[in-house]
Amino acid sequence: GKDKGESVQMTDPLPSWNEGANKKAIIDFVTKTTTEGSTDFIPVADRIACFDNDGTLWSEQPMYFQLTFAIDRVKAMAKDHPEWHNKEPFKALLEGDMKKVMSGGEHALLQLVAASHAGISTEAFNQNVKDWLKTATHPKTGMHYNEMVFQPMLELLQYLQSNDYKTFIVSGGGIDFMRVWAEETYHIPSHQIIGSSIKTKYEVGEDGIPKLIKLPELNFNDDKDGKPVGIHQHIGKRPVLAFGNSDGDYQMLQWTTTATGYPRLGLILHHNDAEREWAYDRQSHIGKLDKGLDDASKNGWLLVDMKQDWKQVYLKK
Amino acid sequence: GKDKGESVQMTDPLPSWNEGANKKAIIDFVTKTTTEGSTDFIPVADRIACFDNDGTLWSEQPMYFQLTFAIDRVKAMAKDHPEWHNKEPFKALLEGDMKKVMSGGEHALLQLVAASHAGISTEAFNQNVKDWLKTATHPKTGMHYNEMVFQPMLELLQYLQSNDYKTFIVSGGGIDFMRVWAEETYHIPSHQIIGSSIKTKYEVGEDGIPKLIKLPELNFNDDKDGKPVGIHQHIGKRPVLAFGNSDGDYQMLQWTTTATGYPRLGLILHHNDAEREWAYDRQSHIGKLDKGLDDASKNGWLLVDMKQDWKQVYLKK
Ligand SMILES: [Ca+2]
Numbered sequence: 001g002k003d004k005g006e007s008v009q010m011t012d013p014l015p016s017w018n019e020g021a022n023k024k025a026i027i028d029f030v031t032k033t034t035t036e037g038s039t040d041f042i043p044v045a046d047r048i049a050c051f052d053n054d055g056t057l058w059s060e061q062p063m064y065f066q067l068t069f070a071i072d073r074v075k076a077m078a079k080d081h082p083e084w085h086n087k088e089p090f091k092a093l094l095e096g097d098m099k100k101v102m103s104g105g106e107h108a109l110l111q112l113v114a115a116s117h118a119g120i121s122t123e124a125f126n127q128n129v130k131d132w133l134k135t136a137t138h139p140k141t142g143m144h145y146n147e148m149v150f151q152p153m154l155e156l157l158q159y160l161q162s163n164d165y166k167t168f169i170v171s172g173g174g175i176d177f178m179r180v181w182a183e184e185t186y187h188i189p190s191h192q193i194i195g196s197s198i199k200t201k202y203e204v205g206e207d208g209i210p211k212l213i214k215l216p217e218l219n220f221n222d223d224k225d226g227k228p229v230g231i232h233q234h235i236g237k238r239p240v241l242a243f244g245n246s247d248g249d250y251q252m253l254q255w256t257t258t259a260t261g262y263p264r265l266g267l268i269l270h271h272n273d274a275e276r277e278w279a280y281d282r283q284s285h286i287g288k289l290d291k292g293l294d295d296a297s298k299n300g301w302l303l304v305d306m307k308q309d310w311k312q313v314y315l316k317k
Numbered sequence: 318g319k320d321k322g323e324s325v326q327m328t329d330p331l332p333s334w335n336e337g338a339n340k341k342a343i344i345d346f347v348t349k350t351t352t353e354g355s356t357d358f359i360p361v362a363d364r365i366a367c368f369d370n371d372g373t374l375w376s377e378q379p380m381y382f383q384l385t386f387a388i389d390r391v392k393a394m395a396k397d398h399p400e401w402h403n404k405e406p407f408k409a410l411l412e413g414d415m416k417k418v419m420s421g422g423e424h425a426l427l428q429l430v431a432a433s434h435a436g437i438s439t440e441a442f443n444q445n446v447k448d449w450l451k452t453a454t455h456p457k458t459g460m461h462y463n464e465m466v467f468q469p470m471l472e473l474l475q476y477l478q479s480n481d482y483k484t485f486i487v488s489g490g491g492i493d494f495m496r497v498w499a500e501e502t503y504h505i506p507s508h509q510i511i512g513s514s515i516k517t518k519y520e521v522g523e524d525g526i527p528k529l530i531k532l533p534e535l536n537f538n539d540d541k542d543g544k545p546v547g548i549h550q551h552i553g554k555r556p557v558l559a560f561g562n563s564d565g566d567y568q569m570l571q572w573t574t575t576a577t578g579y580p581r582l583g584l585i586l587h588h589n590d591a592e593r594e595w596a597y598d599r600q601s602h603i604g605k606l607d608k609g610l611d612d613a614s615k616n617g618w619l620l621v622d623m624k625q626d627w628k629q630v631y632l633k634k
């Protein structure tokens with residue numbers, strides 16, 4: 001109606017974004033793809049926007065928050081596992097030697113994931129994540145982890161949602177871990193959250209109560225060339241907008257912006273703000289952005305500059 | 318608003334359902350779960366309804382329609398595969414001996430699926446399904462396959478959707494096969510369609526154009542105890558309503574109706590109408606309904622009686 005149209009025009013949909021080329025490009029894209037009669041109009045059913053999570057919607061330093069959860073879980077469970085005091089990577093972890101834990105590579109990480117994420121029901125796991133979020137705080141900011149979400153990105157999600165875009169998370173992080181808090185935090189329904197997963201098994205106990213038990217076995221790795229696969233599996237359509245922050249998002253951006261028929265928009269968040277958040281790219285062990293930095297211009301992807309483009313970083317309370 | 322409320326009350330939302338206990342139970346359930354202030358009220362975010370497809374939303378006799386597609390594809394491809402004339406199950410298929418094809422069991426079926434569903438891009442596969450739907454007709458009814466959808470079920474989907482239920486398909490059939498036509502036919506977005514799948518691989522050709530290639534390897538079998546797993550993977554919540562037609566839906570119904578916190582509704586379509594559709598249950602090789610028939614009453618699941626409950630079977634044109 002007329003009232004809605006007027007209020008959309010008069011209110012800045014992205015108040016935490018500074019004026020500039022990137023903010024303008026985002027608003028131009030949403031405007032032209034949702035204006036009926038425009039040659040760039042996209043029907044509602046095809047308005048699919050995909051967002052990476054770690055480093056795109058919330059912070060990821062000094063280590064992925066889900067890994068911190070895994071470590072905290074192992075510490076909490078240690079009293080029931082005396083054998084861990086003589087077994088790596090648990091021994092090093094319990095002695096506080098994270099450098100040694102990390103030297104165990106992928107195998108050590110998988111053992112931590114298995115201990116903290118598997119062997120329990122999906123409902124028990126959800127409760128563990130909920131309890132952890134209530135108490136755990138980040139070593140640098142002192143904030144709860146789910147408060148370390150980016151205000152400008154919340155505004156962008158909201159702006160897209162109010163323009164009938166379906167927003168999806170497409171993360172290398174765990175799908176079950178995210179669903180506990182991301183639905184409420186980002187206003188993204190649980191079925192629009194895509195991530196990595198371990199297998200689950202359906203079991204009916206002697207009490208007749210069915211459960212899904214999480215197994216220590218990888219089901220799907222939603223990273224790099226897994227992201228287009230995950231998008232196809234869960235959505236079944238190519239996105240028109242994708243937003244990431246690392247080389248793990250390269251294929252998602254490529255799959256999105258090389259598709260034909262509609263305009264497409266690819267965006268990469270460049271963490272260059274050591275004062276308000278962190279500054280890292282080519283050399284970082286977490287969220288490494290190297291090839292994406294080289295190819296962004298060639299591929300027509302916008303580099304969002306945290307320092308220049310964002311008025312505010314974290315959630316407004 | 319007031320106008321909407323009045324029109325909902327005055328119009329029968331399920332005109333192709335005969336009056337009776339089942340129609341009443343469905344309308345009572347939707348009414349009480351969507352009436353604010355009711356102790357049975359369910360918030361919109363948790364209004365999740367899951368439907369089996371083959372034999373629940375469309376017919377499945379004398380063989381799964383997707384198998385007919387696979388057979389027709391193999392026949393169409395045979396001129397480029399002279400080796401098939403000496404290799405089972407292709408030889409029997411090309412000679413029209415379906416009984417012999419079926420005697421090859423699961424192994425033979427997997428070979429037909431591999432030949433008809435794999436080795437091509439997802440986009441080429443979608444085009445093959447589209448082309449087939451335009452031309453192929455059912456041997457008994459002469460109808461196009463996507464016209465053999467059940468009018469009463471379309472009305473139920475529409476009724477739930479207009480009451481802010483999210484409707485999902487949870488089918489043993491192929492997710493990619495369904496997505497080509499089910500979004501339009503059922504008004505269910507592609508990301509709310511869950512099914513079985515083969516693996517896909519992301520590839521960027523020398524022309525720089527990325528593709529997802531379908532591989533001859535099972536990814537996920539969305540049947541029996543796979544259905545709760547698929548529901549968890551795609552939706553991340555337990556449904557409040559589930560509707561199936563065979564023992565392949567037993568675990569989905571069980572997972573749905575044993576959950577606590579909200580009212581739940583489980584329904585089974587009983588095919589007992591040889592005149593207008595087909596009559597089959599305990600002895601059928603397709604859509605076998607045996608344990609579900611024994612346990613429906615004990616589990617509080619409603620048996621929908623096609624002959625009694627439905628005024629009309631197929632799509633109104
Ligand atoms: Ca990331």
Ligand SMILES: [Ca+2]
Nearest residue numbers: 369371372563
């Ligand atoms: Ca079925």
